Amino acid sequence: QKEVEQNSGPLSVPEGAIASLNCTYSDRGSQSFFWYRQYSGKSPELIMSIYSNGDKEDGRFTAQLNKASQYVSLLIRDSQPSDSATYLCAVLRDSNYQLIWGAGTKLIIKP
């Protein structure tokens, strides 16, 4: 089992709808969770971080964390074609502060 798992997609969502991206992790001690967006040919950029159970909202983005279920998700409201990218989930391993990455989910927003 991989430490951090994501569905590779592609996930296709119509413009204006809600895109839901999911990530599960295996290390129960992890406390810090991050979502990055990567456009083709570019470096990953941080879009959300979350440390506590529950929801964290930033504009059209909402990160959700459930430590009991070892599950973190990213919701994108009012999806735009410019949201089309690969979304990477990263979990900070508590033992040595190493970032562990999921393989990424490719999101396609259809106009």
Place this chain on the structure above:
Amino acid sequence: NAGVMQNPRHLVRRRGQEARLRCSPMKGHSHVYWYRQLPEEGLKFMVYLQKENIIDESGMPKERFSAEFPKEGPSILRIQQVVRGDSAAYFCASSPISGNTEAFFGQGTRLTVV
């Protein structure tokens, strides 16, 4: 407030030559990660370093590849005797000394081996 700086942005090497990729972390950051990415593929972890220490190099090939992060100066990823299969984008990310903080990426170095 400069971000993570990688240079060169593009590097062309002939087979058998050496490639040196540099990464200057953000100010105040002492953790550096190196990743390799092939076109249309995900990030592949290579090595995790703190100042003067290699913490985890489990993702780095045993031969030809080495990394360092000296007390002064940038982190260096060195590839000796490059082969065509080494052609990829190499990304560096840095984070501060403590946990619960985000890592930020450089723009990457695109290595092409001809």
